[in-house]
Amino acid sequence: MTIFPRSIEEWYKPLTREEKIWIALAFIVALTLAGTTIAWHFIDRSHQVPSIAVEADPREFLSKAMEFSRTYSGKVVPEGTDIYLAAVRFTWIPSELILKAGVTYRIWVSSPDVLHGLSIIGPGDVVYNVMVMPGMAYVIHVKFDKPGEYEIRCNEFCGIGHANMIGRIRVVG
Amino acid sequence: MVLPGLFRTCPVTGLRVHLPTQRLIIANFVMALLSIVIGGIAAIFVGFSRGSTILVKDPEQYYIWLTAHGFNMLIFWILWFEVALVYFVSTVLLNTSIYSSRIGWLAFTLMLIGWLVVNVTVFTGNATVMFTAYPPMAAHPLFYLGYILFALGVFVALILFFLTLYKARVEGTYKGHLPLVTWGAAIAAIIGLTVVTHGAVALLTTFVWRLGLVESIDVMFYRWFFWGLGHNAQYVNVTAMVAVWYALLTLATGYTAARFVNERYARIAFALYTLFVVPGIGHHILVDPGFSVYLKQASGSVGSHFLSVPSMLHALALLGGLEATLRAAGHTGLFGWLAKIPWRNPGVAGLLLSMLLFGIGGVIAQPQTTLQPNLLFHNTMWVPAHFHLTVVGGTTLAFMALSYYVVPLLTLRRLISTRLATIQVYTAFIGILILAISMAILGWLGSPRRTLVLPELMKPEWWGPATLLVVGAAIWIASGALWVVLMLFTVLAGRRSTDPGELTSGLISAIIVKEGAKTSKMGSLVIVIIFLVVIMLALYFYSFLRLGFQPPFW
Structure with missing residues (x-):
């Protein structure tokens, strides 16, 4: 119950397959976003934030x-x-x-x-x-x-x- | 020891409510309500003037309304509500009283003075500087003092919240671990501390400068620390909103769906917010001169992009929790359960629509928080499109939906009309969606934000979306007014009742689950992948493409 106190046995449950996939995917998406902007420095030198x-x-x-x-x-x-x-x-x-x-x-x-x-x-x-x-x-x-x-x-x-x-x-x- | 007579027991939840604490909660809530009303009135003048100049033609008036709108909505409404929320989750949910009502009233007084001073200086035209108040544009010194006092009050309230958690722990008023909602609110409060410390650095230096004690002020220094306040504060909202989402899912399904939420996973997601909030500040200075590209890149991409991870995780926790519940009730198919969602329930509808709007807001934030595509979006109407979706569509809608559940319990009066509550939730959704879409189009076309564009200064292609914006604003304001009316009538004229069935009638959609039924969260996984991976990446890469095809600029 999200609004009542619970003992650890009650809430500490293993992650399901979907949850594991999603945690991995969410980090992969963040890495892709971050990686693209870093890569852009080398892809296109002439469309950059002035430095x-x-x-x-x-x-x-x-x-x-x-x-x-x-x-x-x-x-x-x-x-x-x-x-x-x-x-x-x-x-x-x-x-x-x-x-x-x-x-x-x-x-x-x-x-x-x-x-x-x-x-x-x-x-x-x-x-x-x-x-x-x-x-x-x-x-x-x-x-x-x-x-x-x-x-x-x-x-x-x-x-x-x-x-x-x-x-x-x-x-x- | 607290005398037992100071407590009442809630007839619906069985929770014990400490009456002096309840007064404190209601006082903070009333101030939140007052702020959103002021901010809402300001919204009428802002929304109906931008581009269309139906209401305000005088820029001086417009910028006063805009400053008042920003302050009352982004700072006051949100923070008053959150103080009420942290008091509630640390006392009522933990079966205890507040650590000290006196400190609570001290925080309230500080915030009230700050609130009054800021609103008075703004409305008298002495602080037309927006809620960002970038120096060297200067407001009346009192304005900064008001800002500081309000922040100090919030700081005291947060400390009081932590003291209350401590008190409940040592007195053993509850067994086991903190409820998920309290835990989420604690994360919000931790982020709140970073807000107040950054705000103190930015505002105290400005205050000292305005008093003439130092000669000059570093604009970039201010901007970094200000966004430690301005940006992190929005993550207090986000975290509190997510906590409210869990509460909504729990309350609206009569506790059933809460059993299918994986709390361990949800707690991991909450904890991740604290890691990435401070590094994310830099996305506000991406096109500023004077900061190095390395800092911008580290803070803009690593910080900000990873900051979206916890929100993405929560999306699956909540939607998956609802899906698993419906599957346990016998609804099958990858998406068959979607049709079985109780869409007419204001809590469930509020939860899902708030999640959807927040998700869209997050998706359109990705290009603007990234170093190079930010060149396309910085300070355009794209930015308010983003934060109206997240703060109004996400946070405010979630808070409004929650109020339909909490206010009847706090006042022991029946909600005046559940059907109107549902209508309010849907009209809010439609209004803010239209508003945000028109803002996003304006931003895409380069229309700057915070600008009263008089008709003679309009570019021809801006007229369409600027007109649509008025329609969205009108629907949203009508919906907001309906919410205020529903709240007022419930509090003042709602039928008194202590009967659990009566107090929650129409508000709870019970879902009857079979014990041991096979559940899965696969449909939710597919939905979040479509929204938060496919669509998000498509928009993100398209922004880079668009940038690449523009005239060279570096």
Whole structure:
């Protein structure tokens, strides 16, 4: 009886065949899940959680992003240029990026104020989400294969204007 | 020594109830009820505004409602109920009184002050920071103090629970081992201690920072320790919910099915929770900068994936226990017994639907708790889809179903209507399923969580699921309101009775078993393999495939 005290002889029963099979299977499933994510590091190097992050002074980072924004406003970012993207309450700096399809870019993303999140949402159900941390710059490598229009949205609640943090990435051929 | 006059004997179960302890249990239960009502009212404003903006158009108001909803549901309702639950299983089931009512009321007072302070700061707009309260976004200092006081109260209550277990043991008020349900609740309480210690680290440092005593606060440090609170607390729910599942199976079948549950196997499964809870914290920081990939991988995959093992084991213990009972009653065939399940019984229906919803919630959690596919789901609506299935569909539905059994016994009043109770259980199931499916679709499409997306900010493909979400929310809220009404009418206007048959009429589906009949749990094994192996792995591998076909990102 599950709700009454019992002596050990009453509840310590051998496991049935089904129970033994299920214990083994449950652990095998967990091992499969864990094994797959570890194996993925070797299967596909180019679809991974970015692993590089460096400490970044909030003010310095913001001025870098603003400078980048001024330089490349309305222009295609040339290959080999580092992109600085700042999440600021309640906007992205720069709010629009024009990138070339098929080119790998390095994006530094950080925030001068509070915690934010970077969502890249694009055509064909493309979705990427990472956190944007104040004081820490995340280094993301990204290569858009095809031209198209992607949205960047904030995915971590950052205040009243959180929903308005929408920027754009235009990928041109 | 406790005077015998302070006890009453339950006419149905024969259990002895210590009256001062009963007052304490009822007080905590009432606070749980009050929290779910506040959280439920907040749910109306949140559910009817997300995407559709029927009710709230002002983001400031929306985020206040959302913060209140998160706090009252995820922290207050669950923890008040659990304190009531641990008091109940450590006293009534062990034939003893609480170690000290005075400590119990101290815990209650601390929790009450914390509860009041947090709710007041939130509703006055001084703490619109969500229940996660990530710094450096700052709330009023009092808010953190309230949070800390509430957690401290829970800590005192848990210590009191352990003291009561100790007292019952040394005084020898029961023979043999702890009942399974008490044992499960003890596991929940052990996990509860990790919740409070992690919470203390996260919240005390934030409180000190808000008072201006230290200059800065490390966001990543906070996030790790906060999720030691936020995530582990949900495992207190899970463990308590599983204990409640066993109680439901026992009560709803008039004790019959309990004989067919393998308690040794169930206890192994309970114990496994304690092993994997703390290592599992890391699945919240999988896409954070600043943590190493090794830590993420170890905590995200090893910790989190193994954390699903005990829940998987319980699924077979419970379903198999019911199957074996029905087989012993003469129902055969691999799945023939399924048709013989008393589906109209609110306890049995509540148990099975709660298990099903919790299972779906667990299945959709696997890709999101895994390092790389988490890139697709992190902070999208996929996340609330997961925890509405587990916490609302699983825990809350189980607790509601249990209340149909315990409240009549505690108040000695008949449940106002068993049929309405059954309807409540099914509408809750349908509502939360629709709600969660629409949230999952939104998440799949990349819609961020915790965001009031005004119509002009919507992506066209989000409209469909966002509208469906309102339908699910409406059904669930109606069902929740029905539960509150049933509880209130039972407590205030239910027919008084001390007759066991009357008090449990319609609530117990007796299954007449043949002694020594051949039983098996094979049908349940096949069912859990289909749900928790085939479907789970299919979704898991599909998420990797989807990731692999996206533009390169590393």
